[in-house]
Amino acid sequence: MVRAPLPLGTHGNITYYEQANGHWQARARYRDYDGVTRTVKRNGHTKNAAMLNLKTHLAERRHASATAHLSPNSTLKDLAEIWWEEFQTKGKATSTQHRYRYDLDRLILPGIGQLKIRECTVGTLTSFLKAVSRNNGQQTARVVKNILKGMFDVATAYDAAPRNPVKDVTLAPPKKKETKALDYMDALKLKGLLTGEVREVLEIMLGTGCRVSEVLALRWRDFDFSAPSKVRVSINGTLTRDENGHYYRQDHPKNKRARAAILPPFVAQMLIRRRDTEIPAHARTTAWAEPDMFVFPSTAGTLQDPNNFRRKWREQVKGTDYEGVTPHNIRSTVATFLNENADLTTASLQLGHSGTEITARHYVRREELAPDSTAILELYGREVQS
Template identity: 35%
Template sequence: MARRIKPKRWMARVYFRDSAGVRREVTAQGPTRAAAEHRVKLKLSNLPVAGAELSSATTLREALERWVSGLDDGLALNTLRNYKLWAERLSQNLGSLLLRELTAGALDAYLAGIDLPSVRYNQRLTLKMALDEAVRLGALPHNPVLATRPVKTKKKEVRALDLEQVQELRRLVSGLQATPTYSGYLPDLVDVLLGTGCRWGEGAGIRWQDVDLEAGTVTICGTLVQKAGWQADTKTHEVRTLQVPPFVLEVLRRRRSEAREGAVFVFEQGGKSLAYNSARTWLGRALKGSDLEWVTWHVLRKTTATFLDERLGLAEASLQLGHASEEMTRSAYVQRSKQAAFAEALEGLAG
């Protein structure tokens, strides 16, 4: 609603419900009716709707902080940490911009300036999720990230060890035994990870109270998190009990007999749980100069998945790894043969 209040002066008036639900008046003046209406609309767009905590005048930094504070506690700890790191980077680079200034063009130009596709993908994902929330709260009419160019990332080929390479790996890690300052846990850790298919944090974080030597089982109910120590949770928030093969049971029995009194973890160094960075360094040192330099701790998990899939099937491999779906195991953990060998079956086509 607008009216002339004096020559060449107009006032536009609207009513607005504030965050407490109270009806308030918003006015603006201008030399023309159109100018007054435009100004009142601009003022209105900068105000939060009832029940909201954001407006178009909110900075991206504030929006990101609100989004981070509301992240689900049920997310894996590493996932939460990564979201926070990506949000911090966005705050450093774009945090001073107001939400209304976040056009698709501006965001697309920012993303295009990021060289690494993986970093560009994660920055775009974080922006999308944070601004999705801004849309839900009425601070934005639509999410500008949706109009930016999607990031094309090349799907990594799953690479696992064959049996010959497994034996070579075991030989190489055993070769570190004479190295000073090294406690000798590497061969045993390699065997436990191969024989269980655990993630590094799960395998290195197995506690003696989770081991049943008589039943030959280990219960995976927690994980080691870098710089945070042992956490009573797994990535999928599911506890699973695994029957271990004889070679792993032999490792556990020997380590139990050699463990210090009061030891908490199967794998300890200096009376403390293992550190991922240190373990990664020792593995790299053991494999340096060999044909297996490409191998990481995660490759062992993929090796277990591929081995089980070939012999027992995908369902069993997925169950052993603790995945929520078989598709996850198939797409990200099982190495596929590049050579088709179905000649015998195809012979049936000729009758």
């Protein structure tokens, strides 16, 4: 009777041989992932030591081989390891890699990491993604779906799945958010309401159209005060999360293109005053504003967590007419104001967009008042003589 081959990545019984020098050798037949069964040997001073050395080697051999092999019985955790190694070679933005790793570790692996690939049906993945959407929001659910799609693309490439089930998962379409922008007078009233660095950050956003994460990433070296009447700022970074969820300064904005802007006088004057007279919590004298220092540092003198800033913002607008207004609304406020008083191209360039379509779709508030057509519609007011 022909002996059945060992399953891939497994070994047979371990046998032991005492050598002439008194040491021991442990041997076992092991079937590698290329389908070839080989005899593997390891020595030790004692029989037990030889066994442990052999088992350690077999475990390492199995792990090394498994990176090039997947089966329907492999877990999503195994699949994730192989997908991640391949994903890191695709040249994605660092922030994207950090976001994907963060959501993989905090949502996918704890949630369904122990499922086998063959157990991941369309229904199973739909239920999981709906739970993510419900508990973590639609945007996060879409990111997690993209990760899973990439993972199962790898699974199908390795013949571990007949097809990619994620392609048939349907999530509810994202709700279209209405662009929320303040009127000119409301922006001025909000500025008068805020105090301290919260007001100062608002002033930079009003004067540049920057995101709050871009403002908090500004260092004194990013400003050129050589011409007091035309102070320039280089918007060349932003704050983003790493794979552990901690913020760091990324040396380019969200769209990877640095941009420069001339500051309105009220913003330039505020910055000069802040640099020369204000003393933040971490400092003792006005000598704190070194070139590499953040303009709006934390109490420890490091970068300020955007979530902490948003908390300060909410505390100052709580109970006012502007409760619910967020820093992101200011970006839309600037875009709408420039579109109304200049043109859409100016608004797009100020915000650093690659074209006017993004500005028009997401940042410029739509005019609710219909155009004045009274001269035409007044024709309906005529009386017909019978």
